Amino acid sequence: MSNLPRVESPAFNSKGSNDLGVTKSHGAAPSEAKRKFNMNTPSFQPSVLTHTSKFSALLPKLKDIPTFVPAALEPPSSSSAEGGASLTGRKFNASTPSFTPSNAYDSFSGVTNTPEYTMDGFHAHESAASTGNEQILLSQMAQASTPGPAPMAHSASAFMFHGQVTTPYPLNYHLYSPAPPPRLAGSLNAHETNVNALFIANDLRETVTKRNEAALQTLALLSLPDHVGNYHSVVPIDTTFDTLSKVWGKPTAVYKVNSNVDGLMYALRRIDLTSADQVSSELAFHTAKKWRRLTNPNVVRLKDVFTSVAFGSPTPSLCLVYDYYPLSNTFQEQHVTRKLGVRLEPVSEPLLWTYLVQLVGALLTIHKDDLYAGSSLALSKIIVTSKNRVRLAAVCVDDILNFEDINERMKTKGKTKFLQELQRADISALGRLMAELTASTLPTALRGEFSEELVTRLKTSSTKTFSEEWLSVIRALCDPDPDFNLSDFYTQHLSLRALDVLNGLQDLSDYYEGQLLSEVENGRLFRLLAKLFSLIDRPESDADIGGNAYVLRLFRDFVFHTCEESGKPAVDLSRLLVNLNKLDAGVDENILLVSSDEDTCLIVSYKEVREILELSFRAVFRSG
Known part of the structure; x- marks a missing residue:
């Protein structure tokens, strides 16, 4: 008996028509009428519509679709046909091992992110147990036919990937619940407070935590010396990939080091010298003593200067040690060339006034001590250490690299006159620096040296609006008059702007003091x-x-x-x-x-x- 549901036949009226309006045919054969509502009739099965499209021949067939097979599961000696047949049989095999993602970089160094490998923070120890399938997978990945990037040098690959320990989860800087946006924050009475007021502000705490993390960060298995002079734990912190400096024309690098004397962290700038550029006289380091005594909030303090062969170069390298400011960016990285993963900060006229006030103050202190800034007034040699806080980060380099030339010219022109020329060059360099930052608001094709044509472009094509006062200040700095005096310039153009900077610093001091009061107990x-x-x-x-x-x-x-x-x-x-x-x-x-x-x-x-x-x-x- 069929399991189909019983279907009641529609009732017919006396005129031979059913309720559906269909007239009954009395002349039909009895057998046909008998089979009309036969319960043994098979149920309706919809069929696949016939494709009449011209692309119907291109439709894939299920039996022709190949099955994805991980390379580790396929026997190396079996043919493709045999492998396909065997894999079809175990397509839904419960014993098939599950897919475990691995680090693409570690696979080239023989280290995989499986439980069989453990990291102790510095070295990766491979366990004795290693399956044949894993070795096959590694060899196939290394010999893949897909074209990849050009292979790097051994030292470069070791620097980028080898021995680095990746945390399974990113560090959680939000140790407390973040404050809700103002539109969602409920109104509080005068005697009420919330949890966020009991602790340090989340953004400030996150910034401090990131700086501490950057200061304590290390890289294992680097081809760097253990000690350089009185410093150890050498870690590269230069984010640029150009080893040749455009300012000095020599290979340079910046490292983070720890001092054996006081245990503090410093930034070590290494400059590779050729045999023709070697410092042959101890008098070249005499100016460094004056730089070490110079203190200014907008100049990175010089700690030490020496030469060393610890980096393995055929000739001694010049090493200058400065105070270390974690997570600081240069003007180039902050406003001109985008740093990887970081957005450029837009340049505005109030921001440029703030920069100019600080840099002129630094030059006044430097010139007062009979020194000059030189190449430190470059986009890549001035760092932004905090919100709108700038510092000269490469002082004393020119005094050592160009010692013989400077000493020769001082003998020819006189020390006082030649020093005035160097200080005058600082003023022109400051003007060109401000002009470059101002021109960063223009499209790249319209940028160039400061000129009246550039001023016209700033007025017509810039994304920002600059006042005539600012443009006149740049003119005065780029082409200073013979009787130009930096102190008079500061009084005439920057005195009122300096009050704005001072007010901002006082507000920031009050903010930090308020945050300190919430944490003092x-x-x-x-x-x-x-x-x-x-x-x-x-x-x-x-x-x-x-x-x-x-x-x-x-x-x-x-x-x-x-x-x-x-x-x-x-x-x-x-x-x-x-x-x-x-x-x-x-x-x-x-x-x-x-x-x-x-x-x-x-x-x-x-x-x-x-x-x-x-x-x-x-x-x-x-x-x-």
Whole structure:
């Protein structure tokens, strides 16, 4: 009997027509009428429509579609036909190993991100167990027919990939919930506050955390010396790929190093010298003593100068050691050439005024000490260390590289006259620097040296609007008059602008002071918690039922193990801070301490708990 559902035949009326309006044919054969509603009739099966399109012949057939087979699962000696047949049989085999992604870079160095490899922070140790399939996969990846990039040198590949340990997850800088946007933040009364006001601002904390991370970052297995002079832990921090400096015409590099003398971090600038450029006289380092004594908030302080062969070069390299500022960018990286993964900061006239005030102040200090800035007034030699804070980061280089030429000209023209020429060249270099930053608002094809044509382009094609005052200042700096005086220029053009910079620095100081006030008591509360938790969970205190340790445990539960009326655990930071501050101050206020099983209740004051804490801490740690 068929399992098809029963279909009721429509009723016919007396005139021979059914309810559907179809007239019954009385002349039909009896057998045909009998089979009309036969229940044994097979059910309706829709068929695939015939494709009449001209592209129907191009439609793929399921049996012709090849099955993807990982290279590690295919036997190396089997043919493609045999492999296809065997893989078809185990297409849905439960024993087929699952796909495990690996690091493409590590596969070329023989290291894979499988549990069989462990990282100790510096070296990768390969386990003895290694399957044949993994070796086949590695060999096939290395011999892939797909064209790839040109192979790098061994030192370059080791620098970029070898031995680097990648964390499985990025560092979480948001240790607290970020503040909601202003449109979603609820209004608070005068006596109310929120969690974000109790701690340091999230953006400031994230910035400081990233700088600390950059300062402590190391790279393992680099082909760099262990020690260079009195410094160790040499780590490259130069993000540019041009080893040849466009300013000095010599190979240069910048490293982060640690001092053996004071343990602080410094930035070491290495300049490779040829045999013709070697520093042959100790007098070349005499000017470095004057640079070490120079202090200015807009000049990176020079720490040390020496030559070294530790980098393996055939001739000694010149090494200059400066103060280190993590995550600082040059003018070139900040405004002109985009750094990888970082957006360019747009240039505006107020920002340029801020830069000019700081750089002119640095030049006034440098010229006052009978020095000159030289090549440090370049886009790639001035760094932005924080918000709109700039510093000259390559001073004293020209004094050493060009010592013989400078000494010869001083003898010919006189020391005072030639020094004035060098300082005048600083003013022109500052003007060209400001002109380059201003021209960065133009399309690349319209940029060039400062001229009246460039001024016209700035007025017509620039994405920003610049005032006539700013353009006249650039003219005065690029082509200074014979009687040009930098102090008079500062008084005439920058005195009012300097007040704006000063006001901004004072506002920033107030902001940092406010953030410091919110964190100043953290050390006191941390010491209190260290004492408390070093006593309540000691093994010898477990048998002290009803003693001092038991009171401290009850207080711990009273402060940290709070619950709502429904029994749901809750965390109230304001209540937690209030109770800890009262305990630290020893307030004579009674509180009720209840055990978790509600069998014990104690009425004590914060003062008594404080005395118990101090006595217990002294008894435990002084007796030992």
